[in-house]
Amino acid sequence: MLYSKLFPKIIKGGKKYDSINAQYLIDGGFIHQEMAGVYALLPLGLRIIEKIKKIVLKEMIAVGGQELIMTSLQRKELWEKTDRWDDEKVDVWFKSALKNGTEVGLAWSHEEQITEMMKNYISSYRDLPVNVFQFQTKLRNELRAKSGILRGREFLMKDMYSYSTSKEEHQKFYDQVIKAYIKVFQKVGLGDDTFLTFASGGAFTQFSHEFQTLTDVGEDTVFVDRKKKIAINKEVFNQELLDQLKVNKEDLEEVRGAEVGNIFSFGDTKSKQLNLYFNDEDGQKKPVILGSYGIGITRVMGVLVEKFNDENGIIWPAQVAPYQVHLIGLDLKDVEIKKKAQKLYEQLLDSKIEVLYDDREEARAGEKFAAADLIGNPIRLVISKRTGDKIEWKKRNEKESELLTINEVTERLKKY
């Protein structure tokens, strides 16, 4: 991609925001703030989201999930059956009405809708287990949206729902998803600081599980045992649980966490409320066991920025970076240098390397370096009068640069 063509350019000296993720993502041209907690994804931001989605998609398919997309419009009567329509019970609804006056809600979650739909497709044990997932925009009418894209009113989630014949079948899948989630957070670059966390359960189970990434802007307080790679949400913290998990109080650190994922067992409660039953092998009617499994896709992008940045901008992990290489051409009014930079750009594209080439003739060197640092692609290459026959190579997360030949550059990028 040519930076001269990229929409939009970085913003210099713009508005100040309350969080690093909002500041860098807005200034860097990744997102646009429509209103508090409501952000559009601009081309650079969309590239990151697509990369995170791809990583998540692969693991969801690996556990046997099938992708679908439910609707945003929700029927009131469904949510009344589970007592989650009333604003006193669920305080994040956006509600509206059809022309004929029928009230509708905008989905903040999808358990009710998917479970109701399953009544069309599940009647026998032969139809089970079923695991479906979606990438879907959720609308949540938060009283206070905050921390940039970490707590939004409109955001992208991956949510999966499992329907099983028994507790045992359910538990097996639940454990598989825990492993899949661990892989996902490793792959997006949050593995070291993301902890499987015990949190409050519901009618069916004592605990649910969260995946908490340690960061000061997180909303939760968690106690973490770094060695055992386990954490406990403050809301369920007590001695009994410590004993149960064989964790010593002394090994725990009290920290802030951002919930990037959660998994939850509904057991048979929702199936009973919505009347989703199946006939087992003996012809006996039984309620289906439901689990739900979320990952906050846009939140992951925000947490990545919070974890990986310096005073000049973002430092994306390579696997989710918008481009692998940020190529800067300086002194481009010199025809020879321009040719050389253009040639390298084309060579990189031919080698299927994602490259953003700052080809602007007017912009000053300082502007170009500032844009590269703010956008945060992992490798910066510079071609200029000063670099002569060579190319300057610098990693975003390192101070030192080197002068390399074209061959050395392409060889190194192959290994990347």
Added chain:
Amino acid sequence: MLYSKLFPKIIKGGKKYDSINAQYLIDGGFIHQEMAGVYALLPLGLRIIEKIKKIVLKEMIAVGGQELIMTSLQRKELWEKTDRWDDEKVDVWFKSALKNGTEVGLAWSHEEQITEMMKNYISSYRDLPVNVFQFQTKLRNELRAKSGILRGREFLMKDMYSYSTSKEEHQKFYDQVIKAYIKVFQKVGLGDDTFLTFASGGAFTQFSHEFQTLTDVGEDTVFVDRKKKIAINKEVFNQELLDQLKVNKEDLEEVRGAEVGNIFSFGDTKSKQLNLYFNDEDGQKKPVILGSYGIGITRVMGVLVEKFNDENGIIWPAQVAPYQVHLIGLDLKDVEIKKKAQKLYEQLLDSKIEVLYDDREEARAGEKFAAADLIGNPIRLVISKRTGDKIEWKKRNEKESELLTINEVTERLKKY
């Protein structure tokens, strides 16, 4: 994909719907009706949508479009500036409110929001032209949703917006998009029956352009000249236009059309209303010229079903079919036959052919053939006792079948 694992299976003897597209798509397990005009995309339906999106994406990038995703939540004050907030002016709004009482709308279109956003990024002629597009769910509070997914309350659109420095620059892009749209409709399989159609313009231009696919369930009446590959929407039909287009009344046929795409020049009206100006090369302040370009992605899926079906189900064009091959194994309780079918399935997967394999042991032959016909993949392969060492090959749109060797099958599929 194994049909035994696919969610969901086809529905037999279910509810009757008012349109072929709703009937076949729901019975075939492509979509689920949540309420009138509101449909979830199930795995098979999502595959088709993804294929249509991919075709559209490629052409939008080819004309220099950059992908982003705007938000569903809309600020009232923006739409007031262009006088499109009032329900008397725009009768398809879903409206809601933030916790603090601030009214918000759910996006039925995005011109206002994108144009307002552009004020952050466009100030000079150097920032232009810009062409951005998105695949985004639109919510439209239709009084009467009808014709299955052809007119929905929640549906997927591709919408592109162009920002240009002059009428000439705008017109050049507008003409490019017309060509790109023609390619898109050819590629999805609607080329023969989709016509560039003159429709009513606005303050800025005499006409807008629609792409109308001829189908009885279409909502529009158009006069089509099949030879000249041109059509006129009844709303603007008059002798003056016929003269202008050099079309003879005798060559026209009055038919029903479904609007699958539209392109529209706003000129400088919206930029003036929302205050989007730029400085030209001489430092003069000028309003930006705006065009908008839509394709109804879910509607295209519906129109495809309306065009390509028979009494047994859908007949997908290969390029958008959920799978290229529908492989049926019969007599699978015979271990040898089961092995052979499994082997062919794996061979096809290894050759990167998309295949849905009906591996159910319990289902009767008739059920399997009915499912294959309803789902409508282009090639049906059968392995059974009767086929011996060979494989039965049948196209979905032909009556005759042939017995081929494995090599003949794989050779033919390569050419496909």
